[in-house]
Amino acid sequence: MAHPESLSPMAQMFEEFDLTTEHAQHIFGINFEPLNHVLKQLPIPFDISVNKAVFIMWLSAFLSFMLIFYAGRGRGLVASGLRNAMEALFQFVKFDIVDTNLGHEGQKWLPFIGGLFFFILFNNLLGLIPAGFSPGSNINVTASLAILVLFAILIAGMKKQGVIGYWLHLAPGGLPKWIYIILYPIEVISLLAKPFSLAVRLFANLLAGHIVIFALLAMIILFGIYVAPLSLAFGVIMYAFEIFVAFIQAYIFAILSSVYIGASIHPEH
Amino acid sequence: MEGINLAHLGSGLAIGIGALGPGIGVGVLVGKALEGMARQPEATGTLRTTMFIGVAFAEAIALYSFVIAILLFTK
Numbered sequence: 001m002a003h004p005e006s007l008s009p010m011a012q013m014f015e016e017f018d019l020t021t022e023h024a025q026h027i028f029g030i031n032f033e034p035l036n037h038v039l040k041q042l043p044i045p046f047d048i049s050v051n052k053a054v055f056i057m058w059l060s061a062f063l064s065f066m067l068i069f070y071a072g073r074g075r076g077l078v079a080s081g082l083r084n085a086m087e088a089l090f091q092f093v094k095f096d097i098v099d100t101n102l103g104h105e106g107q108k109w110l111p112f113i114g115g116l117f118f119f120i121l122f123n124n125l126l127g128l129i130p131a132g133f134s135p136g137s138n139i140n141v142t143a144s145l146a147i148l149v150l151f152a153i154l155i156a157g158m159k160k161q162g163v164i165g166y167w168l169h170l171a172p173g174g175l176p177k178w179i180y181i182i183l184y185p186i187e188v189i190s191l192l193a194k195p196f197s198l199a200v201r202l203f204a205n206l207l208a209g210h211i212v213i214f215a216l217l218a219m220i221i222l223f224g225i226y227v228a229p230l231s232l233a234f235g236v237i238m239y240a241f242e243i244f245v246a247f248i249q250a251y252i253f254a255i256l257s258s259v260y261i262g263a264s265i266h267p268e269h
Numbered sequence: 270m271e272g273i274n275l276a277h278l279g280s281g282l283a284i285g286i287g288a289l290g291p292g293i294g295v296g297v298l299v300g301k302a303l304e305g306m307a308r309q310p311e312a313t314g315t316l317r318t319t320m321f322i323g324v325a326f327a328e329a330i331a332l333y334s335f336v337i338a339i340l341l342f343t344k
Contacts, residue, residue, distance in 0.1 A: 096314075096318065197329050200329065200332060200333060200336060201325065201329045201332055203336075204332035204333075204336050205328075208332070208335055211339075248321070251321070252321065252322075252325045255318070255322060256325060
């Protein structure tokens with residue numbers, strides 16, 4: 001970390017702009033300080049105190065559960081209102097994401113993929129509310145989600161082919177023996193690269209969008225009030241694009257997870 | 270001071286050069302997908318899904334260079 005005086009004005013503002021919200025004590029008017037005090041005393045090696053990102057994640061988990069729960073309670077042939085909206089989204093997840101990639105085993109993986117989709121979607125959308133925070137723009141959150149997907153890939157493959165069979169069939173068969181010395185490490189690396197790219201993709205997409213909006217608005221402070229109309233107009237355009245990105249990234253994360261799990265269930269040899 | 274300036278220059282170069290290849294890749298991808306959709310409108314759904322997966326892979330490469338750029342910028 002460089003000394004503040006040696007940074008450019010933009011980099012200084014970037015430093016002051018609290019990306020991690022570590023110091024947030026009052027989150028939307030709720031004081032989490034007593035709870036954090038208790039959580040910091042726990043005999044575990046991590047700090048699990050509540051900050052804004054954790055709160056937004058609780059909120060999005062709660063929202064995605066309650067919306068589907070209430071929408072699922074509706075009865076009758078004709079859906080309307082909330083049930084109609086959630087039914088459209090859920091049908092999209094079931095038919096376009098899960099069933100096309102996982103086939104008839106899609107039903108088993110639908111809760112996992114659907115949970116990922118709705119959790120990431122609500123995370124992204126709640127991060128777009130002013131004073132909100134996008135938990136996906138923190139690498140720890142996306143890495144945890146991607147590690148879940150890695151476990152899902154491994155469990156799906158091991159259930160299908162057995163624990164030893166899965167690792168034996170990681171590299172395609174029928175090749176000369178010496179090639180496996182090179183091929184097997186490559187296959188293991190490609191297995192680990194899948195969750196890595198999932199995590200970095202979601203993280204960098206959200207962070208990039210937020211930084212672009214921040215940079216556009218920071219130009220008002222850097223260059224004076226006269227650029228305000230232009231930078232506000234571009235900020236609004238980027239904001240609209242961010243709403244699109246929120247949907248597309250949830251879709252990409254869900255569909256890539258189901259493609260990876262599907263490739264693990266139906267190996268191509 | 271010198272090091273900071275060089276880091277900022279490197280951050281700009283990282284994202285600028287790193288976005289070149291994925292930009293070309295996404296252009297080719299979407300163009301080819303559109304071509305396919307125009308020829309076979311009934312395959313639009315499948316083509317769009319596959320196109321999004323491909324775009325996500327191409328985009329990830331640009332995002333790696335973006336992460337490097339951010340690391341250099343906040344150095």
